[in-house]
Amino acid sequence: MASAPAAAGSGAGRGRRSAATVAAWGGWGGRPRPGNILLQLRQGQLTGRGLVRAVQFTETFLTERDKQSKWSGIPQLLLKLHATSHLHSDFVECQNILKEISPLLSMEAMAFVTEERKLTQETTYPNTYIFDLFGGVDLLVEILMRPTISIRGQKLKISDEMSKDCLSILYNTCVCTEGVTKRLAEKNDFVIFLFTLMTSKKTFLQTATLIEDILGVKKEMIRLDEVPNLSSLVSNFDQQQLANFCRILAVTISEMDTGNDDKHTLLAKNAQQKKSLSLGPSAAEINQAALLSIPGFVERLCKLATRKVSESTGTASFLQELEEWYTWLDNALVLDALMRVANEESEHNQASIVFPPPGASEENGLPHTSARTQLPQSMKIMHEIMYKLEVLYVLCVLLMGRQRNQVHRMIAEFKLIPGLNNLFDKLIWRKHSASSLVLHGHNQNCDCSPDITLKIQFLRLLQSFSDHHENKYLLLNNQELNELSAISLKANIPEVEAVLNTDRSLVCDGKRGLLTRLLQVMKKEPAESSFRWVWGQVPANSAQFLLGRGSLTHILYCIVDSECKSRDVLQSYFDLLGELMKFNVDAFKRFNKYINTDAKFQVFLKQINSSLVDSNMLVRCVTLSLDRFENQVDMKVAEVLSECRLLAYIAQVPTQMSFLFRLINIIHVQTLTQENVSCLNTSLVILMLARRKERLPLYLRLLQRMEHSKKYPGFLLNNFHNLLRFWQQHYLHKDKDSTCLENSSCISFSYWKETVSILLNPDRQSPSALVSYIEEPYMDIDRDFTEE
Structure with a gap:
């Protein structure tokens, strides 16, 4: 039946x-x-x-x-x-x-x-x-x-x-x-x-x-340019409606995720980009362009993101009341319905969907009158918190889209950064009651918690705003910018052009800029906290600025003494540590002062070697620093070279070969992603510096010996050959990525290209060509990896 x-x-x-x-x-x-x-x-x-x-x-x-x-x-x-x-x-x-x-x-x-x-x-x-x-x-x-x-x-x-x-x-x-x-x-x-x-x-x-x-x-993304009179529709929204509308926009401007991990490989992404070029802009890109064409759209988003939360209710009573609601509310529908009840109270208009607050009668499911009169203030504040999440998300997506430069300029102009700075203590990283507010069915550490989600979205926005962009100095205030100038003057180094060009009317106000506030709260977070953030590339004066605020000591404590095991968190520590130490003599001195015993140094090395995918950026920065220091005639530099355990360790050829072998061995063309492609670039840095010293043939010969010691001749060099072929396809047509390589290494991109071409030289008589070190029976370099 x-x-x-x-x-x-x-x-x-x-x-x-x-x-x-x-x-x-x-x-x-x-x-x-x-x-x-x-x-x-x-x-x-x-x-x-x-x-x-x-x-x-x-x-x-x-x-x-x-x-x-x-x-x-x-x-x-x-x-x-x-x-x-x-x-x-x-x-x-x-x-x-x-x-x-x-x-x-x-x-x-x-x-x-x-x-x-x-x-x-x-x-x-x-x-x-x-x-x-x-x-x-x-x-x-x-x-x-x-x-x-x-x-x-x-x-x-x-x-x-x-x-x-x-x-x-x-x-x-x-x-x-x-x-x-x-x-x-x-x-x-x-x-x-x-x-x-x-x-x-x-x-x-x-x-x-x-x-x-x-x-x-919906399987296929809707196109906003098909919506009749979209510009007029959005322009006529009041601020609360626009905040609600951002929840819809979050779905319409983000590229649809297929959920297949293979799609996240660089090989697949490149293939998809080629396909997209023939098909034209994606629906998400069309929707982003449609929104940016609406007059005043980004400006209104910036005002929403930085709008202050009403504080007419005392902090203690607000938290207590909000906590009561949060134990029950777990859905935006409930939140909106309650808000509507409050807004329509004066019209005596019963909402079509009614949800009872805690303690309401279970017989009829209707809110008690006393509860409804208490509703508006808490719900308005909660709305402000919830919708800032959506607004920040929309701004973040636009910052990473095709019109990123236009959006960057507008966000700076409309003072988003100083506005967020003013909200930092009272909303974004505010102090909570002993009993943290959490969503129904979740715990206080869950990423679904609005407080945690707000922090994560806030950090993502700042990452998109400041990464590889000169506008990152808007995260400072005027006094802190003056401090950067003083650092450059004292060190007798040219002042960073981006600092000189920063519009002082758009920077943070108050006693502390947003970067300083972030550094302070990061140091108070648990060692394995997911709230970690890297401020892009760090010039010398900026590194000194961060060092003076205890950043390096805190990072080393988290890596060595806290026994942090989270790979994602450790990667952020290593990335920032690398940026702080790169070419900075004072940073290496501070490192040596903190890592002052062999036991500590061994713990540090263990963390590095446990996952080179996470730590290779630090290895790269230290290797680049060593090369620069060795070519300088300065007493301070000589002192650091003679005393620093880390520099002495990296200077050993066996150490460099060990890193090089493992960096090449842990990646393959089919598994390259945006996360692990740095391993390929770090291996290239080691070989470029060897080439400068005319030691490239030596390093290739040592790699060949290491292959033979593993009883598998050719497996490493064949793989490296394929990786370099892919590198040429990937980087020679990507201006942004090639610029990043040049800026982060201080090695001209032409030298990168020359080195890769030399390594891929098909002449088996060339002492610097990979094929010279692959025996004929084991040669496997012509594989078409694009079709695998």
């Missing part, structure tokens, strides 16, 4: 409902008889043939079956709704029927988002499932889109209140019934039409919430 299909699931997308919640809907009981109506309707829904709507049954039949099946009268209401929603209807009766349907579905939506559905059910099937199965979803789509139909040259109109009811019912059905959201996502004309409903403040929130979930499951 056939069983009824599952009705409930994660229809709303974005993984908001847990598997446990979905499972709670599984056992509805009841054994369908042959010819079961619901099975026939489900079959019709899948095939588009047969029984698909309530209008295919008589009211008498539906009423009789409802007595047995307890469908809450939904099929009969749909029958009436169809009859009263024809083109010439005034829709008054239609709206009354919607008001009857709405509460039958809203309580099920509440049960889903709060995960408090009772195990015993009065009905065999959820109301939302019955509503969809009898054609309710398709009927509401038709009703909503009636304004797109013209009769005798005039377009039909329906009231905002009726649209709002339709949208709320649709959303509740998406929440509770599997597949509804995906079906709506396939109706591209309907998705585009939904954007037009955001012109009304009365329907904006319901529309935005539904669009967000639809786009979350």
Whole structure:
């Protein structure tokens, strides 16, 4: 005997409902008889043939079956709704029927988002499932889109209140019934039409919430340039609407992730880029361009991101009240619905979706009056926190897009950085109560916590803003910029041009700049905290600035004394340590002062050698520094060379060969990613410096001997040959990447190219060509890795 299909699931997308919640809907009981109506309707829904709507049954039949099946009268209401929603209807009766349907579905939506559905059910099937199965979803789509139909040259109109009811019912059905959201996502004309409903403040929130979930499951990204009057629509949003709209934008401007790790390899990315060049800009790039063409768009985002949170409520009472709400709220829908209740209080307009706060009556599910009067201040503050996340995300994506230079200039001009600096202590890294605020079903260390998510998004934005860009000095204040100038003067080194060109009117104000604030809080974070951040390349005066604030000592403590095991965190430590120490005599002195015993040095080396993918940037920086120091005539440099354990260790040829062998051996063309390609570049740095000293043939000969000692001749040099061929394909056509290589190493890119060409020379008589060290029987250098 056939069983009824599952009705409930994660229809709303974005993984908001847990598997446990979905499972709670599984056992509805009841054994369908042959010819079961619901099975026939489900079959019709899948095939588009047969029984698909309530209008295919008589009211008498539906009423009789409802007595047995307890469908809450939904099929009969749909029958009436169809009859009263024809083109010439005034829709008054239609709206009354919607008001009857709405509460039958809203309580099920509440049960889903709060995960408090009772195990015993009065009905065999959820109301939302019955509503969809009898054609309710398709009927509401038709009703909503009636304004797109013209009769005798005039377009039909329906009231905002009726649209709002339709949208709320649709959303509740998406929440509770599997597949509804995906079906709506396939109706591209309907998705585009939904954007037009955001012109009304009365329907904006319901529309935005539904669009967000639809786009979350849509296979193909929507194109914003297809939305009618997009510029006018967005320009007319107030600041709160724009903040809500950013949740939608987060889905429309980010490149869709296939979820396949192979797609993240450089080989796959290069192939995808070649394909994209032939196909033109992606939908995400088109959407970014559409947004940037809207006058004042980025400026308004910057104002939203830096808007101060109202502080009319005392800090202690705010945290206590917010914590009470956070233990219950776990969904943006709940948050928005509560906010709407508060905003519409003066209109005495009951919201279509109502959620009870803690302590509300479980009998009717309605908030108590006293609770509702306490709602607005906490919800406004929470809204500010939640939507800053979305705004920062949108700005971050735009900063990494094709128009990054334009966005960079605008973000600086609109003073985003000083604005975030002013919010740093009170919002971004504010002190919390002893009991941290967490989302329902999560713990305080979970990345889903709004506090942690805000910090992570904030750090990502700063990384995108400051990495390899001269505008990074906007993270300082005027006094700190003066300090940089004084450091350059004292060290008798030229002042960094970017510092001289920094517009002082756009830098941080107050006693401390944003960089100094970050350094202070980072030192207070646990050693394995994920809140780590690297300030791009660090010139000499900037390194001295950071050294003077205890950065190097703190990093060494975390690497050596804290016994940090997290690979991601260690990588950030090594990256920053490398930038601080590169070409900086004082940094090596401080290193030697802290690592003052052989035991400490061995712990440090163990951390380096445990994962060269994480530590190779430090190895590169120390190797480059050693080469420069050896060519300088200076007493301080000579002293450091003679005393520093790390420099003495790196100076040994066996050490360099060990690093070189392992760096080449841990990567292959098919596994190269943006993360581990640095291993290839570090190996090239070692060989370029050897070439400068006319020792390149020696190093290649030693690599050959190491191959033979492993009883596998040719395996390393063949691999290196393939890697260098890929290097030429990857870097010779990427201006940004080649510039980064040149700037970070202080070796001209032409020398990089020359060295790679010399190594790839096919002449087996050349003492600097790789093929001269691969014996003929083991030669495997012509493999077409692009097709593997």
